[in-house]
Amino acid sequence: MSNNRLASPGELEKLRAAILSRRNPNRRVVTVCSGTGCQSYGAKVVFQKFAAKVRSQGLEGKVEVKATGCHGFCEKGVVVIILPEEICYLSVKPDDVSEIVSRTLGKKEIIERLLYTDPNTGKKKAKESDIPFYNNQNRIIFGNNKYIDPKNIEDYISLGGYGALSRALSEMTPEQVLEEVKRANLRGRGGGGFPTGMKWEETRNAPGEPKYVIVNCDEGDPGAYMDRSLMEGNPHSVIEGLVTGAYAIGSHDGFIYVRQEYPLACENVEIALKQAEEYGLMGGNILGLGFNFKVKVHRGAGAFVSGESSALMSAIEGKVGEPGLKYIHTAIQGVKDKPTCLCNVETWANIPFIINRGADWFNSIGTEGNKGTKIFSLVGKVNNTGLVEVPMGMTLKQIIYDIGGGIRDGKKFKGVQTGGPSGGIIPEKYLDTPVDFDQLTKLGSMMGSGGMVVMDEDTCMVDMARYFIEFCCGESCGKCIPCREGLRMLREILTDICQGRGQEGDIEEIEDIAEVMKEASLCALGQTAANPVLTTLKYFREEYEAHINEKRCPAKVCKDLINFYIDPEKCQACIICLKNCPVEAINGGKDLVHWIDQEKCTRCGTCFEVCPPRFSAVIRSSGEPVPPPPPEGTRVVRKKGG
Amino acid sequence: MEKLLTLEIDKRQVRVREGMTVLEAAREADIEIPTLCYHEKLKPYGVCRICSVEVEKEGHVRIVASCGYPVGEGLIIRTHSPRIDRIRKGIIELMAPAVMIDGDVAGEIKKLAEEYGADVHRFESRYRVTPSRCILCGICVRYCDEVAGAHAIGFVGRGIDRRVVFFPEEARACITCGACAELCPVSKIAAETDFVVFDGFTVDDWLTRKS
Numbered sequence: 001m002s003n004n005r006l007a008s009p010g011e012l013e014k015l016r017a018a019i020l021s022r023r024n025p026n027r028r029v030v031t032v033c034s035g036t037g038c039q040s041y042g043a044k045v046v047f048q049k050f051a052a053k054v055r056s057q058g059l060e061g062k063v064e065v066k067a068t069g070c071h072g073f074c075e076k077g078v079v080v081i082i083l084p085e086e087i088c089y090l091s092v093k094p095d096d097v098s099e100i101v102s103r104t105l106g107k108k109e110i111i112e113r114l115l116y117t118d119p120n121t122g123k124k125k126a127k128e129s130d131i132p133f134y135n136n137q138n139r140i141i142f143g144n145n146k147y148i149d150p151k152n153i154e155d156y157i158s159l160g161g162y163g164a165l166s167r168a169l170s171e172m173t174p175e176q177v178l179e180e181v182k183r184a185n186l187r188g189r190g191g192g193g194f195p196t197g198m199k200w201e202e203t204r205n206a207p208g209e210p211k212y213v214i215v216n217c218d219e220g221d222p223g224a225y226m227d228r229s230l231m232e233g234n235p236h237s238v239i240e241g242l243v244t245g246a247y248a249i250g251s252h253d254g255f256i257y258v259r260q261e262y263p264l265a266c267e268n269v270e271i272a273l274k275q276a277e278e279y280g281l282m283g284g285n286i287l288g289l290g291f292n293f294k295v296k297v298h299r300g301a302g303a304f305v306s307g308e309s310s311a312l313m314s315a316i317e318g319k320v321g322e323p324g325l326k327y328i329h330t331a332i333q334g335v336k337d338k339p340t341c342l343c344n345v346e347t348w349a350n351i352p353f354i355i356n357r358g359a360d361w362f363n364s365i366g367t368e369g370n371k372g373t374k375i376f377s378l379v380g381k382v383n384n385t386g387l388v389e390v391p392m393g394m395t396l397k398q399i400i401y402d403i404g405g406g407i408r409d410g411k412k413f414k415g416v417q418t419g420g421p422s423g424g425i426i427p428e429k430y431l432d433t434p435v436d437f438d439q440l441t442k443l444g445s446m447m448g449s450g451g452m453v454v455m456d457e458d459t460c461m462v463d464m465a466r467y468f469i470e471f472c473c474g475e476s477c478g479k480c481i482p483c484r485e486g487l488r489m490l491r492e493i494l495t496d497i498c499q500g501r502g503q504e505g506d507i508e509e510i511e512d513i514a515e516v517m518k519e520a521s522l523c524a525l526g527q528t529a530a531n532p533v534l535t536t537l538k539y540f541r542e543e544y545e546a547h548i549n550e551k552r553c554p555a556k557v558c559k560d561l562i563n564f565y566i567d568p569e570k571c572q573a574c575i576i577c578l579k580n581c582p583v584e585a586i587n588g589g590k591d592l593v594h595w596i597d598q599e600k601c602t603r604c605g606t607c608f609e610v611c612p613p614r615f616s617a618v619i620r621s622s623g624e625p626v627p628p629p630p631p632e633g634t635r636v637v638r639k640k641g642g
Numbered sequence: 643m644e645k646l647l648t649l650e651i652d653k654r655q656v657r658v659r660e661g662m663t664v665l666e667a668a669r670e671a672d673i674e675i676p677t678l679c680y681h682e683k684l685k686p687y688g689v690c691r692i693c694s695v696e697v698e699k700e701g702h703v704r705i706v707a708s709c710g711y712p713v714g715e716g717l718i719i720r721t722h723s724p725r726i727d728r729i730r731k732g733i734i735e736l737m738a739p740a741v742m743i744d745g746d747v748a749g750e751i752k753k754l755a756e757e758y759g760a761d762v763h764r765f766e767s768r769y770r771v772t773p774s775r776c777i778l779c780g781i782c783v784r785y786c787d788e789v790a791g792a793h794a795i796g797f798v799g800r801g802i803d804r805r806v807v808f809f810p811e812e813a814r815a816c817i818t819c820g821a822c823a824e825l826c827p828v829s830k831i832a833a834e835t836d837f838v839v840f841d842g843f844t845v846d847d848w849l850t851r852k853s
Contacts, residue, residue: 303800320797325688325710478797478804480689481777482729485736488802492768516732519705519725520691 005280007288009166012157015279019158028063028105029083030054031146032092035070035229036264037386038077042094043067046078049097054105063105066155069145069233069268072387073133076116081128081146088128089114119383119405133384136402138365140373141349142389145233150268153275156236162281164355168244169289172355177248178204181351183359185371190216190307190344191419191448192524193437199341202331204249206339211251214335214342215242217258217265218312220304221420222471224451226375227345229387231258231265234349235272239295241351243282246293249341254295255316261302270297304421304475308523309334309342311477322477323523344449346375367393370436374447380416380454381408390435397431400454411456414555415539419448421468421475422528424535425461444535446528460557461540462547466494468532476525483526486517490533499560502548507537552623559603562622566607568593568630569637570617577607577618587629591636595629649717664708664719665693675708675721676730676754678827679779683789686710690779692754694729696720705729731758737777738762739769741828750827751777775828778804782822792817795840807841 006012032038032047050065071079076090082104089100092114103109115124116131125131128146148155156162168177182197203211215238219227231238242254256273258266273295276282284292298316306312306321313335315321334340350372354362363371370392376399379385383405390399396416400406407413415425418435424445426433433439440447455464469490478484490513493506514530521527537544546552553561566577566586571593578586578594585601588594594617596607611618645660651668658667663686668675678690688707695708698718708721720726734755738747747755747762755762778797783806786795794816796809808816 305800325686325707327706327711473802474800476801478778478799478801479780480691481733481737482691484778484802484804485740489736489765489768491802492770496768512732513736516729516736520694520729520733522688522691522707 004278007280009170009287009289012162012166012287015154016157016160016163019154023158024061026062028085030063030065030100030105031068031071031081031083032065033069033071033077033079033081033146034067035074035145035232036225037070037074038079039264041077041091043078045094046080046092046097049094050101053097053101057101057106059101059105066149067151068148069150070229070387071146072137072139072142072229072389073131073384074386075384076386080114083147086127086129088116088126088131090116133386133388133403133405136390136398137388138373138391139389140353140365141237141346142230142233142375142387144237145229148234148236150233150235151271153236153272153279156234157279160356161236161352162240164352165240165244165247165281166287168247168355169287169291174204174248174250177244177355180359181245181248181354184354184362185359185369186347186350186354186362187370187437188343189346189350189374189449191422191446193447196343196347199331199343200245200249202329203251203339203341206332208338210253210338211249212335212338212340213242213246213249213251213254214312214316214340215254215256215345215348216307216309216312216342217256217262217269217345218300218307219259219345219449220302220307220475221449221451222468223379223453224377224420224449226377226387226450228262228265230345230349230375231262232268235265235269236276237349237352238269238345239272239276239282241348242295243286243293244351244355245341245343245348247291251341252292252294254293255298255335256295257298257300257306257312257316259300259302259306266297266299273297303477304471305477305523305525308525310523312342313340320477322479323525325522346450365391367434367436369438374435374450376435376450376452378404378452378454380452381411381456381459382406382454383408392436393434395432395434396426399435399452400431404454407454407456411458413454414457414459415455415461415536417445417453417455417464417468417532418451419446419531420451421472422446422525422531423448423451424531425455425464425539426535427539444531444538446531458555458557460498460553460555461536461543462494462553463498463555463557465533465536466491466498469494469529472525472529476529480520480522480526482517482520483522483529486513486521486526487529489513490530494533497544497547498553498558500547500551500558502544502551504548506548507541507544510537546623550623554622556620556622558622562603562620563598563626564601564603564605564608565596565598565619565621565626566594567617567619568595568634570615571636572615572617572638573636574612574615576610576612580606580610582606593630593634593636598626647713647715649713649715649719651719652721658713660713662713664695664697664706664711664713664717667713668708668719668721673721676750676757677709678750678777679781680709681781681785681825684781684784685788687780687784690777691733692730694726696723696726727758730754731760734758734760735762735764738764739766740773741775741777742766742769742773743775749829774805776806777828778806779827780806781825781827782806785821785825786816790817790819790821792819795822805841808843813843 034043047067054063078092080089080092186196187193217227308323310326311321311323373389375389417425473487556562585597608618656671675693677693679687686709688710693708697706792815794812
């Protein structure tokens with residue numbers, strides 16, 4: 001037996017005290033966000049450079065360098081925070097490291113260039129808590145990420161980690177734990193929003209042994225990565241929640257289902273489990289309190305549909321991850337037909353907070369029927385993309401504008417897709433809607449697991465609906481007829497519309513198919529797969545009509561419905577477009593007005609993009625005839641000073 | 643002693659054993675519910691959705707696949723209603739292009755199309771892949787698995803690309819019992835036992851290729 005093993009709650013507290021006392025209170029910590037987003041910006045190199053610099057300057061005793069999980073502000077990676085001052089440096093490059101070490105760590109100077117600049121006032125913000133992206137959030141579940149090296153259990157323990165489990169096992173009966181979670185009104189964060197306490201109770205009361213508990217980390221919505229970052233950044237919080245829940249439910253066997261495409265999450269959770277076992281927080285006789293619990297990590301082979309609970313359980317059994325008939329809840333008959341309680345990563349991560357701070361505290365956050373916070377993955381055409389955690393009930397506008405900093409490049413907001421492929425696209429007039437399970441469902445969308453894709457005026461809603469249907473065509477299991485054949489037909493109809501073959505009656509056809517899918521599909525994926533189409537039809541119907549009736553794409557996106565031509569008055573014959581056209585469709589030459597051969601043009605848009613903004617001579621049009629090319633040999637009218 | 647439950651199917655009171663499905667209960671009471679993927683020797687699969695019925699429980703109505711939905715005390719079942727008929731019509735129209743041969747559907751699907759007034763040509767012009775002639779009911783796969791115990795055939799692919807094939811490693815396990823061919827509701831699988839074909843391959847093809 002390892003000598004790190006904690007044999008009682010008292011020993012856990014002793015260890016906590018020892019970890020804290022070992023730490024030099026004057027020590028400074030450089031935390032380098034090493035979530036997947038920042039890693040793609042080179043976080044590993046930044047971290048290594050920091051470590052090497054600190055060593056070479058002999059600062060080891062005074063400065064600790066830490067690779068942590070995701071801080072959320074992925075737009076501005078690599079994010080580096082210097083504690084205790086909480087100086088927040090954004091977009092840090094490996095080349096900035098020497099300067100940070102010598103100036104900020106050495107002379108306590110702040111490097112202005114690396115600070116956040118308020119786009120409205122131009123003022124610099126030194127602290128993380130001064131940045132609107134952060135200070136409009138309420139980071140409870142996600143907030144500890146920046147203090148924790150996910151590969152080191154002692155970091156988690158130093159912040160009070162495993163205190164909730166210790167308390168539950170030593171001071172509470174399973175019934176009391178269950179009661180606390182029920183009273184907290186926590187609802188499942190995976191998208192369904194089913195009351196977690198009720199789910200636990202159903203499994204607890206179901207006959208049959210063993211009972212299983214499962215962490216669902218098969219997140220697959222396009223653009224969503226909340227669960228991933230939580231699993232990567234703070235795996236112990238999920239594990240602590242899971243073991244606490246298992247105690248309440250009466251389960252001794254668990255599974256953590258992580259998709260294989262999340263290598264860092266797989267790695268960190270395996271390390272975390274090993275460490276938890278070493279410290280006596282997992283396995284037999286946890287904390288010497290007689291509760292046994294073991295858990296297996298199941299790496300999913302990456303099918304979106306495997307996130308559906310019965311499909312996930314089927315995959316755990318070694319079968320193909322496909323949904324089955326669920327008329328008897330999986331809570332009663334799940335893995336190997338035994339009672340199984342499956343909850344999402346974020347749901348489990350909420351549990352330690354509820355046990356530590358109590359149901360009343362939890363109920364003080366959020367709105368009626370929707371308590372606590374929710375983590376959203378805010379992506380798309382918004383200025384500050386990243387992961388945000390807000391109390392339930394914050395409005396879409398606050399999330400997109402106050403936290404997200406509004407739409408990129410001064411463009412106009414058009415819609416926000418919430419809830420992934422099962423959700424819908426919400427238009428501007430509903431931006432004041434509070435975000436929670438119930439309100440977004442009323443709009444025909446859903447909150448889902450927290451995906452939020454912001455779209456600007458350059459987005460074609462028909463094309464977007466087609467994209468989501470295409471996604472489901474490949475990601476549905478294909479088992480039941482309404483979903484499989486319904487998706488196939490929706491895809492064909494939407495493709496026809498986008499390619500200018502739309503006909504009168506297509507909209508009604510779509511609505512008919514969507515109804516059959518919704519009513520008759522086997523699982524929730526099929527029942528909701530048409531939502532992106534139905535919401536865009538509801539809120540952007542005129543776009544469908546323009547495509548069908550006028551063969552016009554109002555957002556000028558659908559290739560078959562748009563044209564590019566060059567305005568002879570504006571063209572300065574700079575030859576840039578001519579050189580860049582991949583199909584040599586542009587005619588003209590030095591001093592000769594350029595024009596596009598419509599027969600050759602593939603509408604790739606390169607000319608439109610490369611034409612210098614001061615000329616803006618390339619015009620993108622839809623639904624109107626292209627003017628004839630200028631007579632051969634037309635010479636350029638030079639702009640003054642041009 | 644088995645527990646008996648009382649429920650209502652199409653306004654008739656029926657007493658059935660606990661543990662039965664709604665479909666079984668209805669059949670016992672001589673109430674016909676159409677099915678395409680149901681087989682009495684196989685576990686309920688619930689994918690054709692043709693057997694969808696309305697179930698009313700404590701005032702709440704939902705659509706369920708009767709082949710898998712367990713009977714319960716006091717349930718009110720409607721095997722026909724405008725809503726159910728619309729769903730069945732829609733499902734037949736959606737599946738029809740895949741099983742169209744020489745401009746028409748055949749067998750059970752034709753019968754159902756007539757009964758529910760389904761236009762089997764409704765989506766034909768937009769069906770742009772070669773008709774597979776298979777509705778993926780999985781009776782062949784499940785029979786081979788659950789009854790024959792050969793596990794020689796299975797599904798591959800996902801979503802709209804799902805299809806039935808011989809499992810390359812298991813094809814030689816085929817015991818040429820011919821059950822798959824016999825049970826196929828759309829007669830995709832030729833009836834002669836030595837001519838079982840999946841995805842263009844016969845057992846013989848696999849054996850030759852392997853040797």
